[in-house]
Amino acid sequence: MLRQAIPLKGLKSQTFNLIRSTTIRKQHLNLSKFSTKCKRPMVVPLCPCHMRVFSSKSTTVHTSPDLKNQKIEGIAITTKLESSVHQSPDIKNASNADDVEVMGAMKAELQTIKDTFSLRDVPRDSLYIGIAGILPYAATSLSTIYLAWDINHADLYGSGFLFSPETAHHLLELITPIQIGYGAIIISFLGAVHWGLEYAGFGGRHSYRRLMYGVIAPIIAWPTLLMPVETALISQFLAFNYMYFVDARATVKGWFPPWYSIYRFVLTFFVGATIVVSLIGRGQIVRPEQNHLKSLQEKAKSDREHQLADSQSEENARREIDESSEEI
Numbered sequence: 001m002l003r004q005a006i007p008l009k010g011l012k013s014q015t016f017n018l019i020r021s022t023t024i025r026k027q028h029l030n031l032s033k034f035s036t037k038c039k040r041p042m043v044v045p046l047c048p049c050h051m052r053v054f055s056s057k058s059t060t061v062h063t064s065p066d067l068k069n070q071k072i073e074g075i076a077i078t079t080k081l082e083s084s085v086h087q088s089p090d091i092k093n094a095s096n097a098d099d100v101e102v103m104g105a106m107k108a109e110l111q112t113i114k115d116t117f118s119l120r121d122v123p124r125d126s127l128y129i130g131i132a133g134i135l136p137y138a139a140t141s142l143s144t145i146y147l148a149w150d151i152n153h154a155d156l157y158g159s160g161f162l163f164s165p166e167t168a169h170h171l172l173e174l175i176t177p178i179q180i181g182y183g184a185i186i187i188s189f190l191g192a193v194h195w196g197l198e199y200a201g202f203g204g205r206h207s208y209r210r211l212m213y214g215v216i217a218p219i220i221a222w223p224t225l226l227m228p229v230e231t232a233l234i235s236q237f238l239a240f241n242y243m244y245f246v247d248a249r250a251t252v253k254g255w256f257p258p259w260y261s262i263y264r265f266v267l268t269f270f271v272g273a274t275i276v277v278s279l280i281g282r283g284q285i286v287r288p289e290q291n292h293l294k295s296l297q298e299k300a301k302s303d304r305e306h307q308l309a310d311s312q313s314e315e316n317a318r319r320e321i322d323e324s325s326e327e328i
Helices: 008-039 043-055 074-085 089-118 124-157 165-200 208-226 229-253 260-283 296-327
Strands: none
Touching: 124 165, 124 260, 165 208, 165 229, 165 260, 208 229, 229 260
8 A cells, every 4th residue: 555655745746736727727717707897897797687687488578558549648748848948946036036126126216216206305385486486487388389380280281270370480489588588587596595595504604605606697597598599498408407416516515405406306307398398399390491481571571572573663664654645
């Protein structure tokens, strides 16, 4: 038995070689599997699963329903369309907040305008007298508009609605100086208010700084009486705005009561509107060079020329008759 036994040294070498070859083969297999997993990590694990699922006999086949016989619900389709079109809640909330902010700003502006024209703090006597002072301006501006329309009506149809063209021109020539003269008086009065408050000592004594406005106002106002009509109206419009600016600054300085600037703003707004209406009305009047309608001066001049021509022709005819009688 000892002869048949393998020497220990040889046994150790064979066993070591066998173990070594087995270990190398296992390492090679593990490396090949690892490299396969690294190269295609999703295909290798899923392929067996898919194969098992599709090759399984217990898999149930889902048949598609009959679309012809199926009733389509309009509510579900509408819901899907609305859900795909609707904005996100954040955008909707932001737009709603912007709308609320805009509406709030508009309401605040309307409330400011309402408070401005309500004139709650203005004394009633001053308010009533101020409104009464606007009435002559309103009457003259509306009269200018109507007379201009009547003159144009006569040009189109041959006769005026209430007045003849000559009467309408005559009334217009009377109304315009009234409006310009009244405007000069009101502008001078606005300057005189500074003098009255200076004498009363309202807001302190300011001497020439306040008294000068009582002199500037008539200096601006009264030369407008010598200007052409359109130039005079525009100059008075600018003068009213200048005096409002002066009074607003004086109110801020404490020279006037706190309500005076709003009171002056409302009155100046209406006076300026009447002046603009008068300018528009006069601008719409048909001019003599644009049509056959003649002014009063031109008609009187033409009548005078016709009368002179007729008298000269009669005199020439009389001379011819006298000369012929003398020859006979």
